[in-house]
Amino acid sequence: MSDMNRYSPGLPAETAMGLLPDHYIEQTRSGRIRSRIKIEGVGGQTLAEVKKAVSQGARFILFRVSMFLVFYYFTHTSSVFFRHADGSAQAGKKQVLFIVVSLALIAAAAVFFIWGVNAIGLLDPGKDFFYNAVILLLLGLGAYFPIASLVINLRGGEDVTANIVKYFELIEDYRKNNTAGNNRAENSTNNQTN
Template sequence: MLEIVGLEGMTVEEVNKEIANGAKFVVFLYCFSIIILSFKRSSKIYFIKAGESTLKKSLLFILISLFFGWWGIPWGIIYTVQCLFTNLRGGKDMTAQVIAALRQT
């Protein structure tokens, strides 16, 4: 089963209504480097209601990338820029994939 942050206490009808109004499911990217190894990962899936800002939810992942991501050369720098760019633009939209996965269950 998918673990989605932000759906707590919501009914299926409420979620469908929010999606119809522009809500989306997103993941935030982060990266970290250990000496010469760099890793790029994604967060849990977050439900973002229509008109809701993603900045507060993405801030932790932005900070992880800024402080721990850029150390590895060259991939740490590349991954850090990719993660920051994605997160500052609202995260990676996973709405279509989540809806498809939920319909299969």
């Protein structure tokens, strides 16, 4: 399967003018949309302008919050933000929001961990060791994922620059190939009428 089939073939109108789209779409192999993430800060820019900014230190970042409930892992990501080399981006409020949510999930995980340790009677030697170990593992995972998200968010977000630039390059190639194909079709139609 080609990379372009994996990403959005239904390109927005601005890509026909050489401008970059304001969203990132990834599809499954069956063509269903797996995720659609808004990209903030690239409006009205071309691929060359973005690549130049990236070479000067700009980055695409996102923030995440995760939790683990028994056997269900949940993660939510923010929009992708284009942070320039000088650090300017509209990401400040989102970063604080994701940090606060991660802290709340860590507090909830700590409460459940303490409750779980007391509920299973960890210090009671009459309890089944395997059962206690599984419960402690699940309670520990409940605390691990929000802590990992908090660390990522405190470090300034997750750097997804390589993925986004590759996505933009694929869109640019797709646009150029379709534009070239349309021009060839128009030229052959014009030659047939002459």
